[in-house]
Amino acid sequence: DAGVTQSPTHLIKTRGQHVTLRCSPISGHKSVSWYQQVLGQGPQFIFQYYEKEERGRGNFPDRFSARQFPNYSSELNVNALLLGDSALYLCASSRQGMNTEAFFGQGTRLTVV
């Protein structure tokens, strides 16, 4: 089975631009979460979606938004990019219910210049 796939793998954007990151969860997984990992730090929770509804939001500004599609894939959007948004953006998928194991993709490396 394919794991969590994210695209693109690398991206360079200019300050003030907008970016869209994409994630396809493992087949059968209905929950997708997004994390931001700044170099040298642990991942920080941004959003969680389950059954196309937002189920949680971390401490990130409104410039960050996301959505989940009927096929359970997801997009993370960031507007008005800042230099500080440069990071590895990770997507994780998991099954519903008591199984709490989250499977991570390889991430999208975003560089804002």
Place this chain on the structure above:
Amino acid sequence: QQQVKQSPQSLIVQKGGISIINCAYENTAFDYFPWYQQFPGKGPALLIAIRPDVSEKKEGRFTISFNKSAKQFSLHIMDSQPGDSATYFCAATLISSGSARQLTFGSGTQLTVLP
């Protein structure tokens, strides 16, 4: 506010030695404590996890020790191998309003195992 504190930041051990990484949490509502291993250029991968009703869990060379009263848990890697060289993250989950969970990560420990 950092809710999961991890130490040390970096760790160097000899092949065959024991690697020990410690974490402390603040939120007593956390109910699941996984450890993730991350290699450069890769996403984190689940290594082992424990629930607060268990004091210890062992899987192969990896053991989690959990102290609920102290709100601390640790990862022990026995017979450490050069292939274990990676960054290790402890994490904790909090039951959200939905049916899935959100992870709070520690800051990471970069482990280097010398041959």
